[in-house]
Amino acid sequence: MFELIQKLFGKEAQGSKNIAKERLRFVLVHDRVNVSPQYMEAIKDDMIKVISNYMDINENEMEVNLTRSNTQVALVANIPVNRMKRTNLPSE
Amino acid sequence: MGEVIVITSGKGGVGKTTTTANLGTGIALQGKKVVLVDADIGLRNLDVVMGLENRIVYDLVDVTEGNCRLKQALIRDKRYETLYLLPAAQTRDKNAVSPDQMQQLCKDLAEEFDYVIIDCPAGIEQGFKNAIAGADRAIIVTTPEVSAVRDADRIIGLLESEGKHNPRLIINRIRPLMVKKGDMMDIDDIIEILAVDLIGIIPEDEYIVISTNRGEPAVANNSAMASTAYRNIVRRVMGENVPLMTFETNESLWGKFKKVLGF
Numbered sequence: 001m002f003e004l005i006q007k008l009f010g011k012e013a014q015g016s017k018n019i020a021k022e023r024l025r026f027v028l029v030h031d032r033v034n035v036s037p038q039y040m041e042a043i044k045d046d047m048i049k050v051i052s053n054y055m056d057i058n059e060n061e062m063e064v065n066l067t068r069s070n071t072q073v074a075l076v077a078n079i080p081v082n083r084m085k086r087t088n089l090p091s092e
Numbered sequence: 093m094g095e096v097i098v099i100t101s102g103k104g105g106v107g108k109t110t111t112t113a114n115l116g117t118g119i120a121l122q123g124k125k126v127v128l129v130d131a132d133i134g135l136r137n138l139d140v141v142m143g144l145e146n147r148i149v150y151d152l153v154d155v156t157e158g159n160c161r162l163k164q165a166l167i168r169d170k171r172y173e174t175l176y177l178l179p180a181a182q183t184r185d186k187n188a189v190s191p192d193q194m195q196q197l198c199k200d201l202a203e204e205f206d207y208v209i210i211d212c213p214a215g216i217e218q219g220f221k222n223a224i225a226g227a228d229r230a231i232i233v234t235t236p237e238v239s240a241v242r243d244a245d246r247i248i249g250l251l252e253s254e255g256k257h258n259p260r261l262i263i264n265r266i267r268p269l270m271v272k273k274g275d276m277m278d279i280d281d282i283i284e285i286l287a288v289d290l291i292g293i294i295p296e297d298e299y300i301v302i303s304t305n306r307g308e309p310a311v312a313n314n315s316a317m318a319s320t321a322y323r324n325i326v327r328r329v330m331g332e333n334v335p336l337m338t339f340e341t342n343e344s345l346w347g348k349f350k351k352v353l354g355f
Binding site for chain 2: 004015016017018020021023024025028031032
């Protein structure tokens, strides 16, 4: 009954466009994942740069991938660590 | 040297051909020399939308295969002094032309014309690759629907990987009342998702159907909303700064009543 009243006065209408936007956003993350290997390489290179400030890593064995499930897309990185760089710990 | 602009979308039925016809006619009405190229080989339609279907002798494939000279295949639109059409072949398929041939063709046309406007086929295969090969810039047509926006995004990615940067976007068939009700994605929503620059918006308008029935581009002679919208885009394509049109939605009496009541 309450719903009906809401409907009558148009309050329920958050509008289907928000559903459209949300679905599009998600589907485009999936679509864009396929776009280019160079893109993934660029991410990988930047990650190496940052992480190398803190530890020695095995760049050859490093894996960076986008994985997808039904509900989300995740960036998964598997980075073998050779040695920690104790001296470069950020001091605050 | 003229400018080569490809009109593309990914999805079919969003208004590429109508947009090509109206932009081309609109630019010609500004006194510029324009040629429209139908790159949809095997499914030609720009000729009927332009009302020039009875005047075709040679087509694009005849030109690339050397069966005729380029000038012989160009149809001059008698209504607009500076407007020409290069029709697609109807009995061939998209593999009858290569990207290299299209590049050469565009180059030749750009020497003669101020604007070369290419109507790209739907899809992302050979026909698409041919159509964009010789283009200096791209205009993407989409509608406020999930499927059309998704395909537009794909096209933007493909254009990027072919070195065609900064495409411009036309959002076609907007229904202001539905937007107002929150039942249709708005301009800002789509721009935010696609992250490209807008070059124009076109409201859904019955006059487009009528003008297509007649084979007379809407941009030429009407006060219809879509005609004005196309004229605005024409000016922007030619480098002018024109503000986006706003739609007045005739609010219902009940709507006003609700507002007064504070709902």
